Amino acid sequence: MLALARMETIVIGHRNPDMDSVCSAVAYAALKECLGERNVRPARAGALNDRIAFVLEKFGVPQPAFLPDVTPRVRDFMVKDYIGIRPDQPIAEALARMSAKGLRALPVVDRDGRFHGAISENKLLGLVMPSRGAAQRAREVRASLANIAATFEGRSLTGPLGTDEENYALVVAAMDAETFAARLKNLDPARTVLFVGDRDNVHRTALEGGVRALVVTGGAAVDPVFAAEAQARGLAVILSAWDTATSVIFARGAMIARHALEEVPVRFDADTPLEIARRSVSLSNKLIFPVLDEHGRLEGILSKSDFLKGPARRLILVDHNELSQAVPGAAELPIVEILDHHRLGNMPTEAPILFLNQPVGSTCTIVADFYRRHGLAPARPVAGLLLAGIIADTLNGTSPTATDTDRRFLEELGETAGIRAADLAAEIFAVGSPLQTMSPAKVIEADAKRYEEQGVAFSVAQIEEVTFANFDAQRDHLLGALQHRVQSEGLFFAALLVTDINAQNSYLLVEGNADFRKTISYPEHSDRVWFLEGVVSRKKQLLPYLTECLARVR
Numbered sequence: 186m187l188a189l190a191r192m193e194t195i196v197i198g199h200r201n202p203d204m205d206s207v208c209s210a211v212a213y214a215a216l217k218e219c220l221g222e223r224n225v226r227p228a229r230a231g232a233l234n235d236r237i238a239f240v241l242e243k244f245g246v247p248q249p250a251f252l253p254d255v256t257p258r259v260r261d262f263m264v265k266d267y268i269g270i271r272p273d274q275p276i277a278e279a280l281a282r283m284s285a286k287g288l289r290a291l292p293v294v295d296r297d298g299r300f301h302g303a304i305s306e307n308k309l310l311g312l313v314m315p316s317r318g319a320a321q322r323a324r325e326v327r328a329s330l331a332n333i334a335a336t337f338e339g340r341s342l343t344g345p346l347g348t349d350e351e352n353y354a355l356v357v358a359a360m361d362a363e364t365f366a367a368r369l370k371n372l373d374p375a376r377t378v379l380f381v382g383d384r385d386n387v388h389r390t391a392l393e394g395g396v397r398a399l400v401v402t403g404g405a406a407v408d409p410v411f412a413a414e415a416q417a418r419g420l421a422v423i424l425s426a427w428d429t430a431t432s433v434i435f436a437r438g439a440m441i442a443r444h445a446l447e448e449v450p451v452r453f454d455a456d457t458p459l460e461i462a463r464r465s466v467s468l469s470n471k472l473i474f475p476v477l478d479e480h481g482r483l484e485g486i487l488s489k490s491d492f493l494k495g496p497a498r499r500l501i502l503v504d505h506n507e508l509s510q511a512v513p514g515a516a517e518l519p520i521v522e523i524l525d526h527h528r529l530g531n532m533p534t535e536a537p538i539l540f541l542n543q544p545v546g547s548t549c550t551i552v553a554d555f556y557r558r559h560g561l562a563p564a565r566p567v568a569g570l571l572l573a574g575i576i577a578d579t580l581n582g583t584s585p586t587a588t589d590t591d592r593r594f595l596e597e598l599g600e601t602a603g604i605r606a607a608d609l610a611a612e613i614f615a616v617g618s619p620l621q622t623m624s625p626a627k628v629i630e631a632d633a634k635r636y637e638e639q640g641v642a643f644s645v646a647q648i649e650e651v652t653f654a655n656f657d658a659q660r661d662h663l664l665g666a667l668q669h670r671v672q673s674e675g676l677f678f679a680a681l682l683v684t685d686i687n688a689q690n691s692y693l694l695v696e697g698n699a700d701f702r703k704t705i706s707y708p709e710h711s712d713r714v715w716f717l718e719g720v721v722s723r724k725k726q727l728l729p730y731l732t733e734c735l736a737r738v739r
């Protein structure tokens with residue numbers, strides 16, 4: 186249940202998002218919300234072009250969140266409100282915090298937020314209760330008198346207690362004064378803290394023997410005259426309400442955290458991909474790992490148990506189904522639904538999912554159909570976005586990919602949105618000609634899709650223009666940009682389809698493998714540029730053609 190409560194569902198289109206993928210993501214997330222699903226958010230994997238921004242603004246819909254990468258990272262799993270301990274605090278306090286919260290380790294952090302190391306249950310156990318082989322350490326404690334007294338809420342009768350650390354020996358005088366006097370000869374009195382009940386003669390022996398501190402246990406009273414003499418001669422006298430054995434056990438917790446530190450050489454920053462963190466953590470015997478910011482301050486703590494948490498996000502993919510086109514990191518998250526109208530190129534999934542791939546003109550048509558099936562009408566702004574998505578993908582119902590279903594929704598959604606499809610189409614395509622408003626590098630990547638087939642990778646981009654008037658001036662720059670992309674991404678070829686949506690024709694520009702280019706049989710417009718009469722669809726017309734050409738040279 187906990188995992189479900191924090192689970193967020195992201196509806197997201199392909200990289201280099203186009204109108205259809207952005208609008209279908211927003212509209213489908215809105216439908217999920219209407220259906221009562223919680224924590225469903227639309228997102229986009231890339232920048233919005235001017236036409237998409239125009240449509241969102243026209244219908245008053247905020248831009249979906251920009252999520253360039255969904256790889257699970259340390260920041261999604263670390264604990265930010267961790268419980269820590271300062272280096273100058275006693276380990277007794279660390280133990281109290283650990284046992285109160287059931288923790289097995291604490292980070293040691295100073296007042297500036299700097300991480301010093303960890304304190305673990307295991308290490309503390311060894312310090313407080315050494316093995317028999319280390320028995321001579323069993324009564325030693327490196328601490329100040331003030332911290333020792335604090336562990337059993339002791340009250341000093343001889344003024345403020347020292348705050349300098351020493352290696353003290355905790356000694357119990359469960360014997361008569363004479364035996365103790367003999368034993369004191371084998372001790373270093375200046376480092377001895379003596380625990381004893383109401384035995385006045387032992388108190389006196391301790392004072393005469395130069396013992397550093399006397400803890401009078403069991404709530405026993407001490408003669409004020411003795412206390413005054415002790416103060417004058419430098420013997421600290423401390424009252425404990427606890428019995429001797431309990432007071433000694435508590436006193437062992439007086440050591441400060443700094444001396445009980447364990448180094449933690451494995452450190453992360455919040456951006457570290459979780460998988461990389463998992464590998465380092467699996468090789469370490471530590472329990473907690475610091476997540477540090479760029480100033481070396483502790484931002485969070487990653488514990489081994491954090492890796493058992495389920496993923497915090499799951500994905501609904503719209504307008505694509507191939508992982509090579511999906512937002513980076515998608516393969517590491519559960520994909521719970523796919524709505525698409527492209528060729529199948531998806532990986533097998535582990536669990537059954539809703540997969541709807543319908544050969545219609547746009548994903549927005551599929552989403553509009555979902556509303557209809559649920560007996561719901563999209564709100565006016567959502568209808569506007571759905572309309573825009575269908576218009577952009579089907580060139581307002583004229584592309585060979587357009588179906589009667591698309592055209593029917595163009596009509597219906599126009600009524601709901603309060604604008605005729607033809608009018609919205611004119612407004613959309615009048616916004617910024619890509620050739621005039623974008624750099625050649627941006628033009629060829631704005632809507633580029635990458636494919637992997639027959640052992641090679643290639644990319645195909647498309648832009649829509651309302652005229653070819655600006656084409657010739659940009660042609661050589663576009664070829665240069667394609668050439669650059671071929672080299673930088675190691676592609677077999679890179680193509681750009683420039684479509685005149687009024688005349689319903691396209692130019693095809695191809696850079697890359699020369700043998701491949703020779704297989705293109707359309708009329709040549711100029712070097713590496715062909716004229717494709719009646720071709721307006723990358724998916725339905727161009728891609729099958731390019732795949733065929735590719736088969737001839739592979």
Ligand SMILES: [Mn+2]
Nearest residue numbers: 205504548578
């Ligand atoms: Mn589409």
